[in-house]
Amino acid sequence: MTETVxxxxxxxxxxxxxxxxxSVAVKKNLRQLGIxxxxxxxxxxxxxxxxxxxxxHAGGGExxxxxYENMIEIVLTDNGPGIANVELAMQxxxxxxxxxxxxxxxxxxMGLPNMKKHTDFMGIDTKLGKGTKITMRVNF
Amino acid sequence: MTVEKLKEKLMLxxxxxxxxxxxxxxxxxGDLLSWVMxxxxxxxxxxxxxxxxxxxxxxxxCDTACILLAEGVLVDEEVKQAAQExxxxxxxxxxxxxTLSTExxxxxx
Numbered sequence: 632m633t634e635t636v637x638x639x640x641x642x643x644x645x646x647x648x649x650x651x652x653x654s655v656a657v658k659k660n661l662r663q664l665g666i667x668x669x670x671x672x673x674x675x676x677x678x679x680x681x682x683x684x685x686x687x688h689a690g691g692g693e694x695x696x697x698x699y700e701n702m703i704e705i706v707l708t709d710n711g712p713g714i715a716n717v718e719l720a721m722q723x724x725x726x727x728x729x730x731x732x733x734x735x736x737x738x739x740x741m742g743l744p745n746m747k748k749h750t751d752f753m754g755i756d757t758k759l760g761k762g763t764k765i766t767m768r769v770n771f
Numbered sequence: 772m773t774v775e776k777l778k779e780k781l782m783l784x785x786x787x788x789x790x791x792x793x794x795x796x797x798x799x800x801g802d803l804l805s806w807v808m809x810x811x812x813x814x815x816x817x818x819x820x821x822x823x824x825x826x827x828x829x830x831x832x833c834d835t836a837c838i839l840l841a842e843g844v845l846v847d848e849e850v851k852q853a854a855q856e857x858x859x860x861x862x863x864x865x866x867x868x869x870t871l872s873t874e875x876x877x878x879x880x
Binding site: 672735736742745749 | 802803804805806808809813821823824825826828829831832833834849857
């Protein structure tokens with residue numbers, strides 16, 4: 632498999648209102664590469680949810696997007712607290728987000744389920760106190 | 772129906788309309804942003820009372836045709852600027868989401 636294009640972003644954990652910049656940039660870049668709108672939509676929504684999660688829970692992190700011939704891979708890495716119970720976190724409606732985040736319209740417990748829903752593969756590698764690495768793939 | 776046409780028909784207020792010819796194909800109502808991202812479709816007019824800057828990112832990523840702020844909700848200058856830059860239409864109305872959606876439903880038939 633040939634790796635064609637790669638994007639890297641640092642997600643700022645301090646500024647919640649700026650969250651989504653990486654996803655919006657990826658959306659624009661993928662459009663320029665001629666990727667179909669439906670694939671772009673899935674990739675950018677999944678990535679935005681991940682980005683928001685890193686801002687809410689982990690104080691930011693790194694986002695890498697790899698565009699291969701038939702697949703897009705998104706890798707989100709943070710040095711946050713880790714996810715204590717992945718099974719619980721994957722349940723729709725479960726959230727540990729603070730009230731202030733909820734008042735902004737997030738923290739509905741839909742982030743991780745949405746990421747799974749919009750991708751063909753999602754893997755979570757998390758260690759308490761160390762951080763979380765999420766790998767998502769969208770095939771086309 | 773285009774955003775411009777809908778704005779005229781329902782006498783909506785223009786907050787920022789950088790893409791007035793955008794076609795509206797459906798409608799979605801919601802305030803929980805992740806929920807909206809999971810459910811709103813490309814070309815929908817998205818009715819919400821949420822007004823922080825993240826609505827611009829959500830509309831961009833979901834590729835909705837327009838954000839329609841219900842119940843007279845106002846947005847900051849920062850939101851208007853971001854919407855203008857990303858070519859996201861924002862309209863507003865004093866009516867409730869329910870009233871707006873019934874009026875939109877008649878027009879989209």
